[in-house]
Amino acid sequence: MNTCTKYKLILSQFLAASLCTSACLAADLQAEGVQNLKAKNYTKALECFNSALKEQPNNWQLWQNIGSCHMQLGHNDAAINSLQKSIEIGGLHAGQCTLMAAALEGRGQPKQALSWLTLACKIDPSRAADPGMQAAIRELQDPLKNPGGSPDSPDYLSGLVDINRWREQDMPLKVYVRKNVQLPGFYERFLGVVREAMEQWCQASGNAVSYKLVPGPESASLVWDYTDRPELCTSNHEPGLEGVNEMRLRMEDRTAAAGNITVVVKKGPNAPSFRDRQLILTTCLHEAGHALGIHGHSPNTHDVMFLAASPEAKPKLSQRDANTIKLMYKRDWK
Template sequence: MAALERFKLLAESKRELKDAEDLGKQISAYRYMEPAELAIKQGRNLVAKDLLLQAAKEDPSPFSGVIHRQLAYVFRNLGNSSQAIEECQTALKFEPKNKSVNYTIGLCYKDLGQVDNAIAYLKRFTESEKDAEEKAKAREFIEDLEHDRELLAAPVSDSPDYLDALLANGKVHRWAKTAMPLRVYIGRGEGLTGYRENFPQFAFKAFDSWVRASGGLLQCVLVDRPQDSDIELEWTVEDLFKEEDDGKKRRAAGITHMQPATEAYSSFNSNPACWAVGHAKIRIQTINCFSREECTDDDILSTCLHEAGHALGIGGHSAYFSDIMFFGVSNKQLPALSKRDKATIVRIYQSEN
């Protein structure tokens, strides 16, 4: 009897020790998770990555699935979609019933140009997702990928700009020299879901980036009233859709409408579709257009740069991931103008009006 009691006490002690070790792991992992989540919200992906990797050292813990899902998000933001896929697979080991990870894997394969794999994982997501709205968005994304399959699989161009491709499709417009400096109104969005006070700063930075890239060919000044503007930018929570030339509607983070000027356009006049701009209005969504979650600072800056490019005359899109004027969203884009973006705007405004 005494031996049996000692065995029970030993077993109980081991359980208590194991429970204490597990609790220690939970506390240690959680200690890194909270600042990591804050860093993600602030767009500090490198900081978040380091914190989450520290938290992952405590695997397995009740937080392991969340940690690896967040690592996947961070690695994708950092442009490492291959590593993001590995983190998603690890997350599934800890959370096998969390099928939403399939959506992230689909996004990562899209980044890598592996369209068939992207579609396969997105279809897995639609098969298991119960939310009708989320399922519909995933199906919409699949349709976009199938529509863009050839463009996404195209090799990277060695052309220094994409003006010729724009001209071929009648997608070049331009402001007259007499319109300079362009009067830009940047609205505010207090009270809108997801809006932050620094959003107008990103919009200003976007226009300033294009002006600098033009080497002085473009000039912009801020005005206080929309009725005094040549270009008006406003924020919205409404879903935005842009219509392609073939009639397909695509969900968008931002949209720009341009009106032609009344005077004749004398540049690129071999193509009557290339007209002078008289006014442009930009609308940018304050939340992610697919997930409806908060946008990161980089998301907003990238969207502002893209839509400002349209408002300044780039009516179409680049077919290559690294350009800010790429037709879709890509983690290979930095929130900055590429060399090809800069070269394109210079060529547009180098010609005489």
């Protein structure tokens, strides 16, 4: 055996051993990541998958698992990017489609999410019979999550599920802002935000809607609360908005009779700071819109009444928001 041949043989054996070691390491890391993923330890799982990716950058399943972790952590843009990379490398699979749907739903894009779930069922027809898949599709078809109407029309009245206005004799609405004894120092700030939100809607309605503050909940038609407990404001159709409202309707005409709005102002008792004022105002505007009778959402991300937190939505009513409330209260009142 000549020297050149000998070194080629040694080199090939070394490379084979290195590739085996690399593949084994990646497999171990991926297995550890899957265990953490099943245990819902998504941050640790993501670390494992990213480490494995350094050894096998073209492994489409790793990219899919990374997308799954990002989706579970609420990193929806990162999830979509990772899943697109997985599809680019390994082709289209039903699992990628399902994860893509979840990430898009998290971004407040139910129409696109529904398309991806439908695609998952086409790729793997057995999924169409799965009760969980059927429930997810039905939920995305719900008008509350998937508003009708055009995002470019002057208003979104036609796409609403229902309209539950207050009666003319209910004006001015009696509003009470309740002080949270656990967060007394935030009361004045929250009161200011509520007043700004209510005044925006009143002005947008052409002053058909009006309100006044009252000293106690007994005489109030609309009560506002604020909290540092996000679990009190969970919503399966308004991701990221951090607010919730409960309305009581009159049976005879389905007009609004009373309401209560709760808004998260701090992400937990131990959070280092309160939420940004602009974010709180956007949430207050959105929940006030529901309380004034908008039962449903806008399909346009620039509107306050879009179904999820959106970077395009500003803490100010859009022209479409204003047109919608004005039309609602312009009609003959009962």
